[in-house]
Amino acid sequence: MNRPTLEAVAARAGVSKSSVSRVINGATTVAPSIREVVLRAVRELGYVPHAAARNLATRRTNAVALVVSDPPKGLVSDDPMFSAVVRQASRKLEAAGKQVVLMLAGSEDSRARVARYVAAGHVDGVMLVSMHGADSLPASLARKGIPIVSLGRTNPAVPYVDNDNLGGADLAVRHLLRQGRRRVATITGPLDMIASQERLTGYTGVLRETGHRSIVAIGDFTRVSGADAMRQLLQDDPGLDAVFAANDLMAVGALRTLREAGRRVPDDVAVVGFDDIEAALYTTPPLTTVHSPMADWAGATVDLLLGLFEGGTDEPVLLPAELVVRESA
Template sequence: MAENGGRRRPTIKDVAAVAGVSRGTVSRVLNGGHWVSPDALAAVNAAIRSTGYAANRHARSLVTGRSNSVAFLLTEPHQLLFEDPNFAVLLRGAADALAKLDMPLLLMVAGTAEERRRVTEYVTAGHVDGVLLISSHRDNQVVASLLHEQVPMVACGTPLGYEGKVAHVAADDVAGAREMVRHLLDRGRRHVATITGPLDTPGGVLRLQGYRDELGDSYDEELVAHGDYTRASGQRAMAELLDRRPDLDAVFVASDLMAAGALTTLAARGLAVPGDVAVGGFDDSGLAATVQPPLTTMRQPLERISAEMVRLLNEVINGQQPAAVTYPTTLIARSST
């Protein structure tokens, strides 16, 4: 019997006495409420509130074989967690969704090979029930290891190379890119460049595919530069494009953060946006409305994506087959185009 400041910690026996039910009924309520009548369920929940009973998570995990926690795993350099606002939105959304399930969220960042090794060892040792995998990369050894150890997981974005094996929730990158390129063309732009994300990530690959699909025979390799989703890479890629093709009059950038970097380079070169060069981004992060000029971008429903990831992960943890969900993107027009 635990003691805390002279007060005895309430037990299942206390809850059962107040509710007027057996201890077995209380236990069934605590483990999901199966085979419990509505009246008994209401009585037990009222007794839990009145007694201040709190479940012993460690003891429950010994019985169920579960940790009752989930990992939010970001396989990117640590600085991107703080620089890219998308990750904060996904983290908050996942934490809110898990709170409704009374499950804690463990934040893990693994941007190096050694960090990924340590995280994989921790996760596969059973310290979490499942993994929300953020920013997956092609040939990701973390994914391979988790699959091998049968650790439940859900990826944010299409997991390249594992599409039929790993549950995932994604925005429609191809359609979103096509819509942005069409928007730029409809505004009279004739030399539309692009700054891609890393080509081992779903956003990098699929948004470039959408760009190519929309341009068709007009696609020109000289109008393509590559970034890594950082602001600095957007600056460098924009400079590369301008040096190579000074006649470009628009650029579709595969993330808002890289687009902010591109705007910095354009301003340094004395080019007006959108007068000389129109700029479109992707994400509609909080950053998009605050840069100058405010950025036209494709909105990803990140809150819905994170909540759906939690729902699918809970299904996989409970033995259901992996599923995939794709959400449409929405064009948000501002003054950069």
Template sequence: MSGSVALVVGEPLSRVFSEDPLFALVSRSVSRELGDVDRQVVLMLGTGPGSSARIERYVAGGHVDGVMLVSMHESDPLPRAIDRIGVPVVSYGRPAPSVPIGFADSDNPSGARLAVNHLLNRGRRKVATIAGPPDMIAGQDRLAGYLGAVADAGQRAQVVHGDFTRQSGAEAMARLLRAEPDVDAVFAANDLMAIGALQTLRRAGRRVPDDVAVAGYDDFEAARFTHPPLTTVRHPVAEQVGAMTRLLVDRMGGGPLTSIVLPAELVIREST
């Protein structure tokens, strides 16, 4: 037994240590949770030339007793490779359907539906979405929730994509205004893209929420300090990490492959 667990993040260094608070929150929570069971965290970044092969060799070499995967993309070979190695592995978020590993996730489709239904219930007649990357399961699940809600309401879906960064949200909102100038509500698949959308709307002279209501997803600290404060779906990072840690510890002890999905919660603020 090595006494260590690998935390593998499927994003480049520039993204992990950038504006997105998710990775710092996950890393901090993982370190705390594993410290409680006397395990050390080894942070590994799963992008860049040769990184997948290096991580595979490291894991296969017996340097860690288990692996936690975060922010994986569908084309990433690591989840399948680590599963083949036979080291216990769990995912932060639902993995691709073809990867048979346990996971802890929040209920992304239901969370998106909560946000979109809230916008519809406020009388919004043209609700668009700034969806996340189509090769990430969280992006797919939140888009599915949006599509289901607007279909149930008899509205036409209006979808533009971002990459979960603030800049991509600003650019997506600009494209949306050009294509659908009478849009009156936007659900962004994470708070950073929602913040970018707010910036574009402000530059375009659109009042929030009077002209365009905006909702996000995550409820990170920044959502409380936007102008106006952002309505969003709470992403229970600490609880999800705790569930993921318990799943991995159980797997390392010979337990069965299981998964946990945590409920979504809408936090209503002045942007809607």
């Protein structure tokens, strides 16, 4: 069960370690004859370079930490976002030859672990996924001196990619008003997240501009919280005729509450969500929502990080928002 070393390959091929190393790493200054004999030895021995040894010598790991905030907190407490983002990020990173180390950052403990892990030199870079605004992690990681990017803007600014939360909310609310809705409520995400804040700001902005009153309930991006918040809103203002939920999952919860309360959608109450997850197609009625291209989003964030490795720009990227009109509003 003893794995062959580079030295064993060298011995078998009758060349020096250096030459084997060159062949393995694709150096061009190698005579074809040597390359060939080395490659054969590699094949015969089933040689695979030892990762740790290589990392030690090169001081690079070819790995990237994908740090995702864990429920109950965090935008990605919702499944669709979690899987879309993690999947797409993994795909792109793997395609770029980077290994993905997944880390959940929930408790303070786990944050410390992430920091330690990064400090230990395990990874060449870090991709954060929608951390909370007040999160300490971005700052403490940035100090380590390795490239770090964030999907979703963070407070102590690290390079990020975000979608146009403000513009999206604006779009949604204007749509509702254009349909003649007068009392438009909103269900927000957790307010320590910048995305939630921006979506709320977009909502209040339009209402203020058009001289409407805002009706706000706070959720946490989960279905249950959407259902609860909707109940709350109906109690606060039984006459409301529209709801803008800061994400689709909460919109789904809201739909349920509305149905239970005997309100028809969209006749009595119009509902608009945000994100355009697949499930938005399958609600009754199908959900009108702000499309945010999760996969593109994750992809762009990976690109930003890969760019940083190459000394590229750390300019933030903003993805445009777009309203998808279905039947709920």
